[in-house]
Amino acid sequence: MKPRLDVEICGVSFKNPVIAASGTFGFGREYAEYVDLNMLGGIAVKGLTLLPKKGNPPPRIAETPSGILNSVGLQNPGIDYFIEHELPELLKYDTRIIVNINGNTIDEYCRMAEKLRDVPVHFLELNISCPNVKQGGVAFGTHPDVVYDITRSVKAHAKQPVLVKLTPNVTDIKEIAIAVEKAGGDGISLINTVLGMAIDAKKRRPVLANIVGGLSGPAIKPIALRMVWEVAQVVSIPIIGIGGITTGEDVVEFLLAGATAVGVGTANLISPTACIDIVNQLEEYMVQNGIGDVNELIGGLRV
Amino acid sequence: MITSHMYKMAFLSEGIALNANPGQFVHIKVPGDNSLLLRRPISIYDVHPQTGMVEIVYQVVGKGTRILSGMNAGQVIDVLGPLGKGFTISREIKSAFVVGGGCGIAPLKLLMRRLKEMGVVVTALLGFRSREAVYGLEEFEMLSDRVLVTTDDGSLGRKGLVTQVLEEELQQLLPDIMFACGPTPMLKVVQRLAKEYSVPCQMSLEERMGCGIGGCLVCSCAVRTPDGGFEYKRVCKDGPVFWSQEVMLDEATIGC
Numbered sequence: 001m002k003p004r005l006d007v008e009i010c011g012v013s014f015k016n017p018v019i020a021a022s023g024t025f026g027f028g029r030e031y032a033e034y035v036d037l038n039m040l041g042g043i044a045v046k047g048l049t050l051l052p053k054k055g056n057p058p059p060r061i062a063e064t065p066s067g068i069l070n071s072v073g074l075q076n077p078g079i080d081y082f083i084e085h086e087l088p089e090l091l092k093y094d095t096r097i098i099v100n101i102n103g104n105t106i107d108e109y110c111r112m113a114e115k116l117r118d119v120p121v122h123f124l125e126l127n128i129s130c131p132n133v134k135q136g137g138v139a140f141g142t143h144p145d146v147v148y149d150i151t152r153s154v155k156a157h158a159k160q161p162v163l164v165k166l167t168p169n170v171t172d173i174k175e176i177a178i179a180v181e182k183a184g185g186d187g188i189s190l191i192n193t194v195l196g197m198a199i200d201a202k203k204r205r206p207v208l209a210n211i212v213g214g215l216s217g218p219a220i221k222p223i224a225l226r227m228v229w230e231v232a233q234v235v236s237i238p239i240i241g242i243g244g245i246t247t248g249e250d251v252v253e254f255l256l257a258g259a260t261a262v263g264v265g266t267a268n269l270i271s272p273t274a275c276i277d278i279v280n281q282l283e284e285y286m287v288q289n290g291i292g293d294v295n296e297l298i299g300g301l302r303v
Numbered sequence: 304m305i306t307s308h309m310y311k312m313a314f315l316s317e318g319i320a321l322n323a324n325p326g327q328f329v330h331i332k333v334p335g336d337n338s339l340l341l342r343r344p345i346s347i348y349d350v351h352p353q354t355g356m357v358e359i360v361y362q363v364v365g366k367g368t369r370i371l372s373g374m375n376a377g378q379v380i381d382v383l384g385p386l387g388k389g390f391t392i393s394r395e396i397k398s399a400f401v402v403g404g405g406c407g408i409a410p411l412k413l414l415m416r417r418l419k420e421m422g423v424v425v426t427a428l429l430g431f432r433s434r435e436a437v438y439g440l441e442e443f444e445m446l447s448d449r450v451l452v453t454t455d456d457g458s459l460g461r462k463g464l465v466t467q468v469l470e471e472e473l474q475q476l477l478p479d480i481m482f483a484c485g486p487t488p489m490l491k492v493v494q495r496l497a498k499e500y501s502v503p504c505q506m507s508l509e510e511r512m513g514c515g516i517g518g519c520l521v522c523s524c525a526v527r528t529p530d531g532g533f534e535y536k537r538v539c540k541d542g543p544v545f546w547s548q549e550v551m552l553d554e555a556t557i558g559c
Contacts, residue, residue: 026518030540034516046520055535059511061521066338068513075520075535207511217340269514270332270340272383 003286004293005279007041007260009238010161010186012122014041014096014261017251017294018279021242021263022047022100022125022165023072025275027086028093034272039279041261042096044189045082047127049101050108052078062198062207067219067244068266069196071210074102074130079112083119091120098123098163102130106150113158124160126150129167129192130214141167141192144179151183161186163240166231168223169195177231188231189240189263191224217266218244225257232258232299246274248281255297305438308362309406310372311348317355319384323347325414326389326484326507326544329359330515332381333367334374343367344512344539346410346484347385348439357382360409360438386515387543390414390482390505398424398478400502401447402469402493404485405431410507412439414482415446424448426472430465430489434458466492473500480504487552494547504547510538517541525551 005016019042020031027045028037037043055075062069076082079101090097099121103109113124128141128150140146151164164180166173168191180188193214198207206212224243232239241259245251246267254262267274282294291297305311319329330342349358363372374380389410399418403411408429418425425447431437433456444450451468452460461468466489477500483493484507497504513519517540526536526549533551536542 024514024519026520030514030517054533055520055523057525058521058523058535060523061341061511061513061519063339063341066340068340070513070519070521072520075523218337266340269519270342272514272516272518 001292003283003291004295005283007294007298009240009260010123012096012161016041016279016282017255017261018275018282019044019096019098019240019261019263020268020275021265022098022127024265024268027082028090029086031268031272035276037093037095039276040095041279042098042122043090044098044100044125044263045086045090046076047074047100047102047130048076048079048082048112049074050079050103050112052076052081057209059207059209060213062213064196064198064215065219067215067217068269069198069208069213069215070193071208071213073210079115083115087119087121096123097121098125100125100127100165102127106153109150109154110157113154117157117159121160123163123187124154124158125163125165125189126154127165127192129165141176142170144175147176148179148183151180151185155184163187163189165192166190167192168220168227173227174230174234177235181235181237185237187238187240188235189242190231191220191227191243194220194223216244218246220244221250225253228254228259229257229301245278246270248278248283248285251278251282252285252297255294256299256301258299258301260298304372305360306436308436309360309438310363311358311360312371312374313356313358314380314382315355316357316382319347319357319382320350320352320355323350323357323385323413324389325392325417326410327385327387328410328543329357329382329384330386330512331371333370334378334380336366336370339367339370341513342383342515343371344386344515346507347413348409349412349416360406362406383515387539388541390507390544392417392421394421396421396423396479399426400469400472400478400481401425401427402465402481402483402485402489403427403429404465404489405436407485407489407507408439408443410484411482412442412446415443419446426451426478428453428465428469428472430454430485431459432456465489466496469493470496473502477502483507483547491552494550494552497547505544506547506550507543508538508545508550509543512539515539527551
């Protein structure tokens with residue numbers, strides 16, 4: 001029998017727990033040439049800002065063992081352009097749309113949430129964890145008080161459920177997650193990239209023009225699993241686990257650690273069909289291991 | 304191995320051989336080492352639609368290309384392509400200068416083949432470090448009306464930079480269009496000369512690349528906008544070939 005892959009987050013049903021993570025999937029348009037976007041659990045769109053943003057100068061990417069560093073710097077056409085020109089394309093597909101928003105100030109997050117009120121997207125994702133911008137970004141995500149304020153403020157303006165995307169660059173991820181839940185946040189996605197650096201020894205220069213960047217890929221999977229596990233112990237709101245997922249078995253690990261769904265990021269850069277491949281592998285894993293419903297796995301870690 | 308650093312590889316892919324345009328690239332997964340995550344973008348050197356054969360030429364610069372250079376006949380390789388926007392060849396073109404430097408000459412072979420098929424008079428200007436770095440010269444001679452070679456050390460052809468010869472040629476005769484691929488210092492001079500002599504010019508750029516299909520926005524290059532500013536375009540999707548007057552190779556471009 002075909003196993004059940006659907007999961008529910010904040011009352012919204014996902015046909016499977018695999019979501020394309022923000023920043024690795026554009027607005028879906030490029031990937032639609034390679035895969036049927038209807039097969040995805042959801043799509044978290046490229047991080048948006050109130051006004052268009054040019055992003056950082058190149059080089060913006062460096063390869064490190066089992067990982068990549070990036071410093072795109074939130075290049076995007078702005079939220080108005082997204083709503084008018086990109087979203088209509090995306091809405092043609094039967095998948096869940098998560099809009100990743102970024103602000104320099106709390107007010108900017110709120111204004112974006114207002115603009116999205118009457119737009120048929122399923123979730124907002126507050127990116128308070130981008131390591132590649134000078135203002136806002138990760139600075140918001142490292143203090144529980146600020147995380148509380150921003151979550152509470154946006155909740156007052158948002159119509160859709162609000163996910164808060166956390167940075168791993170903190171001493172205690174648990175207190176940050178607790179602040180999200182206390183402020184009324186509907187869910188948590190974690191982790192964003194780990195701050196890192198690559199150096200070209202021959203040239204004696206940093207590889208990235210931005211000097212530092214965010215590390216992603218299998219290299220950070222153990223960190224992500226640990227943080228999902230820690231957060232799952234202290235909050236009861238749903239978790240979207242992100243960090244180095246490249247196979248169906250990786251998804252199983254994140255669900256066992258307590259995630260309800262997962263975000264697949266770096267794998268999309270390696271293969272445009274990665275998300276679909278991972279869904280198929282997950283299904284195959286479940287058949288082989290006699291798991292009839294993916295929900296059986298969530299939080300099922302034996303310790 | 305075709306020079307001390309350059310390798311040629313051929314593989315079968317009917318789709319790529321039939322659909323590739325000059326200037327497009329393939330995105331190759333390095334086999335056998337999962338710690339090397341990213342694909343390697345490599346120019347298409349030539350295609351043979353009848354047999355489905357695709358040829359690439361690449362320089363060994365690191366671990367990934369070293370592994371590729373050690374592959375044997377019969378092995379299977381994971382290739383995405385053809386990708387990107389290649390050279391645009393309009394029917395009005397009667398004469399063209401094709402300018403290449405070092406390993407940057409790789410995408411020019413297929414270009415010259417197409418130009419020849421269209422009856423365009425082609426002058427190829429190719430610059431190399433030295434005689435040892437030269438490859439494909441016989442093929443380039445077959446596909447063009449004239450080949451001018453320079454080497455930095457004078458061990459083959461003229462001693463000096465290919466751009467010096469380019470300027471001399473432009474003083475003699477202006478082609479309808481120029482096509483260029485090579486290191487950034489060379490492209491900067493070609494860009495300046497294209498402007499000075501008012502010759503339209505397309506150039507192929509390189510940048511560190513991620514997905515290769517336009518999704519991740521890491522391989523950016525600054526392109527002028529009508530308002531006098533600039534925006535970052537994607538080398539993998541909007542390029543790798545751009546019009547020389549639009550790309551900003553000189554200016555320090557600061558993001559915001």
